[in-house]
Amino acid sequence: MTRKVTNSLRARLLLLLFASVLVTACIQSFIAYRTSLDETNEIFDYQMQQMALSLRPGLNFDGYGSNGFRQDEDESFEFIVQVSAANGKILFQSSASTTLPHREGAGFSLFDARGKTYKLYSLPHGNQLIQVAQDRSARRSLARNLAFRTTLPIMVMVLLLLFLMWWVVTSSLSPVNRVQRQIATREADSLDEVDTQGLPTEVRPLVEEINLLLRRMRQAFAAQKNFVADAAHELRSPLAALKLQVEQLRRSSTERDREIATQRLGTGIDRASRLVEQLLVLARQQANPESRVNTRPVEINRLCLVAFNDVYPLACHKNIDMGLSQTDECYVLGQEEALRILLRNILDNSIKYSPKGSRIDFSVQSTARSVTLAIEDSGPGIPDGDLARIMDRFYRIPGTQTSGSGLGLSIVKVIADLHGAKVEIGTSDTLGGLSVRVNFGAWRMPQHAPDQQKAGVET
């Protein structure tokens, strides 16, 4: 529950704002109370002073009997006034029961009488002493009442303020709530973008980022969907061929027919196996997160030589003049197995689509910063219109007669991407056919070569 409250921006805002308003209101009320209490006290004091001063002209006392106030009435008067002569003889007394103590000095003092505390103001004038006293508790309760009244508007304002804050916070956060509702009520698999209209600038970037993410996900999903559709198509075609070839084998009556059918079936199975193999290579290369981490320096020129020797018989079989024109000794940082697959695919591709008796030049060129694998052939090349799509999965140039999975260059691209390498496909300047160039960043052996190599081996 606590977590929920602190995680809600609205609850947090309201809680903190309410708390600050209440604390501020309390402090303000306290100060107002204290101030008005002090001021009321001052006013009371001033009143007592004024009363004493107003008695200064003197009372024309003619004797004891004239003191008509000396009655047992009304002891609840707040003020008690007493005028006495210098010798202590009381000339006038407003309260019968309470006699004020004779204090010579001018000013305020306290005294207790009848279980109450009185505040006393004494003012000597001529040979008389004018004294005014006030019940302190009565005076205090009056002052408190007054002071309390000054805090009342604050309390009302606080309530109004709290309500306003609640309204402001709620209405300010309503666009966020709208977005939340919009996301909550959508279809589970909907990747439509969220409406950013009317969103506050603080929230808009967040929603825009989410929209970008949604857009990327939509693209990824679409690519995945296309891939599945393409894969279904590409997997079914070899199967359809196999099924028909088996049917043909079953129906063939003569030895010659059977031979033809068996040979066709063999080719069909080779094709299906190659497709499955290529698909698996592609999937493995794409799905392997370790391949980005688990790299080491690979002596690419040696790897090229091995790959070259692997495919050389194929080239000979087609009477293709295939040669290594340049092999600089160089290293790239990467995975040996993946690089081997990449090389194999480029070379296979080139041999497969080059006509009989054509020429293929293969070279490894190294500069201080880069390593370039270049394969050029004198084959038909790739029309400009198809260059953009040639590395798409399953894409084959329309009308291609040679059987293939359409995955070779996609695999090359995926592996090159994993190694941060760039694949350039174009027309060969020297041979006129296809030119495939893969540019890697070169790896240079650091100063402490033996240690590094050792470390490299251990990883």
Add this chain to the structure above:
Amino acid sequence: MRLLLVEDDLMIGESVLDLLRDEGYAVDWVKNGEIALSVLESETYDLILLDLGLPLCEGLTVLKTLRDRKDRTPVLVATARDAVAQRIEGLDTGADDYVVKPYDLGELLARIRSLVRRSVGRAEPVYESAGVSIDPATREVKVEGQSVQLSAREWAILELLLVRPGVVLSRKQLEERLYSWKDGISSNAVEVHIHSLRKKIGTDLIQNVRGVGYMIGKGSV
């Protein structure tokens, strides 16, 4: 019966071609949509077996162009794309039927027979006229209840004549339906086959309409 196979996959094309020819169909095979369309401008077929994923000109475009030309040749679409939306699109563009690869050959043949049957306005699977009945599914021929063995060409001629009884087919029309490009046609090949056919099923059945061609009568002889 003459079929046009439009298929870009070499392995599938090779096998389908051989298997259909074994079944006695005259089959021409083209490997892309553009050629298919230009071939269809000049030649007539009883059925087109069309793959949708074609180079140069998509299968659906071929289909649409064909139907825009008011060509009513039955089209059986054979494709590896099985999404329902695609099937609907194919049928709505003018395909008559749909098989998904990898299909069973028996099913493909049955669908071809059914489409051919319907295209000539028949629903019954066995054609019968003037005492002769043929069953394209079993390739059985009966004359007055008696089974007769025919060669592939003889069978093809009989089927063509019996599918539309009462319709006269010229020698040229018969040739067009009987031979694919690969078959060389000798000048009197059709006559030779009709002659031997008459020997097997009776001379009166196939009538020679002088100057026009051949026909099988509608009712009994």
